[in-house]
Amino acid sequence: MNYTEVNFDGLVGPTHNYAGLSYGNVASKTNANKVANPKKAALQGLEKMLTLSHMGIHQGVLAPNARPDLTTLRALGFSGSDSNVISQAAKAAPQFLKACYSASSMWTANAATISPSSDTGDGKVHFTPANLNNKIHRAIEAKTTGNILKATFADESVFTHHAPLPQHTLFGDEGAANYTRLADSYGHSGLALFVYGEDMNSKVKPQVFPARQTRQASEAIARSHLLDPAQTLYIQQNPNVIDQGVFHNDVIAIGNENVFLFHEQAFYQQKKVIAQIRQNYTGTRPLHLIEVTDADLSVDEAVKSYIFNSQLVSLPNGGMALIAPSECQAIDSVERYLASLRQASNPIDEVIYMDLKQSMQNGGGPACLRLRVALSQNELNAVNPNCLMTDKLYNTLNTWVNKHYRDRLVEADLADPSLMLESQQALDELTQIMNLGSVYDFQKS
Template sequence: MQHFEVNFDGLVGPTHNYAGLSYGNVASLNNANASSNPKQAAKQGLQKMKALADLGMVQGVLAPQERPDVYALRRLGFTGSDARVLKDAFEQAPHIFLACCSASSMWTANAATVSPSADTQDGRVHFTPANLTNKYHRSLEPTVTGNILKAIFANEKYFAHHLHLPDNEHFGDEGAANHTRLCSEYGHAGLELFVYGRHAFDSSKPAPKKFPARHTFEACQAVTRLHGLSEESVVYIQQNPDVIDQGVFHNDVIAVGNQNVLFFHEQAFTNTQQTLDEIKRKFGDSPLHLIQVNTADVSVADAVKTYLFNTQIITLPSGDMAIVAPTECQENDAVASYLNRLVSQGTPIKEVKYFDVKQSMQNGGGPACLRLRVAMNDQELDAVNQSALINDAQFERLNRWVDKHYRDTLSVQDLCDPQLLIESRTALDELTQIMKLGSVYPFQQ
């Protein structure tokens, strides 16, 4: 039986925009209200997917959310035609309006937490959509995310889907952005690392003072129970409150793992040595590479600015690992110098591949934000909706779809244009046919 890790990247939606909605995300705030390039953003994402597929990786795609979210605006009391709802919301409650236009679903690392069948009690792949309660604009996502995941992973023999956790900050869940899985091989039982920012029910524990800790310990425990994971296959790790206050809003901005490699900054966690000792003990006797980047080599500020740790570490068909990094890493002297040294230090990471994903970076997310990792065996992969996988034909189909439906530029003022809503719904309706998703959006139901 063969085993794969499939990266499902989020397809950038036709209303991609910069609204600066994410307090605690430095890049997002710095680019608030700049004009965006939806067509360029979608094509950058597709090009990255195709490049990884060409390297021999199995690559998938997740559909975007519908935005503006007219249904959310109606829940908040705006009435009349869709055009009236958009106009009134834009004029009377611009911050709420922009939240309902968010492009954040492109970062599918926040879509869900996934546990492979090798780890779970019932031998199925388990999915729990993240509730993303800390940010209103992201809390709009989990229901449609769940619909999309169920349409792609539909076979109940192999896949189990859970409702997102309660919509309450006590169970704030940011999905795979705070979850890493270590293993010797993708098909072998692994060690799942759940990273949290605070304890919701114990205010005596450490917590950041400036920026919010979005993910709670209690959410980690709940997902562990839902997925049927044993305590010996799980490590709970608290993120360092000080780095959250430096703009490290998710663990994947300060640490990333793949198979038997954990790549992390020395300031990433509280009780670092105790955490590493537990990882070593539970991982067992197989080779394990814990690569710590010291502050003297790369500052937290440079790590956040370049998203050094928001890179993807992938295992190539050759068995060697590569880092997929944004070009911002290449352009920063300290980070580029570190990566040049890293690939010659005897770890499994042998090369760095740079990609231009500036449209995502400017909105606050790097390559690792753009993908949801799903480890599967060949039978499970065969049971996946094959129209959600990237090959030459599907890549061309999706590119033609983008060319047909996307605008070249978009300003914040454009978002209340009712014609844009019509264009977006027309595009998404056609996308669900291309990807054979059925009716996943509210406007289709």
């Protein structure tokens, strides 16, 4: 059966701002309180989607969460009209208001963990929205993200949707940013790699920044998705690199089909990890394990450039391309390494640089912006067609962004109820464009 991978990028929401909410994310903290440009952020994201679509790569769009999250603000004791809730929160708890205005759902690599039908015991595609319980501004996403996924992948005969894991520290789950699979091709049974930051039964953990993914969460998802234990590995991230700002595995490693690119400091007991991957990989195509050394790039350079947060995609006519952030060109050692990677004996023969500065300044590169979903042709046919990128949809969303989005947003703007109304009007129109139904709570009030 013919399978393909679809990259579902998160559409940047109209309240994109730099609030510095993500402790452990160097870019987020460094750029806190800068002036944001929501319009440019959304247009940059759409340009990336269109570029991949024109390359012959299947491209989808996931709608953003509704912001501000008035349900959370009301649960925190703010009451009255929606405008009064905003005004009260701005005065009494500005940090909570910033969290409830965050546009972080744009980074759909954290939206969910997806297991393709070629890996699952019942032959269906399984979705588990991430609970993202390490940060309040992300933990509030799970319910709406689940609604959006169900509206995008609605056919229950081929798609299975699970509830997020319990909101408990034991089950910290950050989605596909800590998951990849290695396989002959998208349609063949693959080796599932779950990378975790902390095993609650072990003392091995980072000392400065929190580990966001637990082994216990990864194991629970693998069970729910009916994955073959013989084709599932649990790998611990190196706690030392978490403490250097590598808050997700996709900031230090990236895989696609039979290629796995990673830094030599990426994993705890890395030699053992490499041996396990080689032993468990069952594909007939050669496995390319590409280890980037400290001599090639330091961890600091990897974090600053987000080289490993590039997208590694298979091209329609063979070979692979790395969709890299333009920041990689600003560091000589990174640009040199990517040039040498193209010349080496591996399937990566093209590097394409993209300007995603608005997202990058908040700590999200090309890979953060997309959720990978491997689908058979029958499953692809079952996807909501209004969520699949075409030139027509691109033009429609471009017009929509230019109509509704501000080109300047600072923290003080969050206290203005008019921003809330603008966001609600924009998303109400978006649900009609993408045929999403009532995925947002404000539509029910």
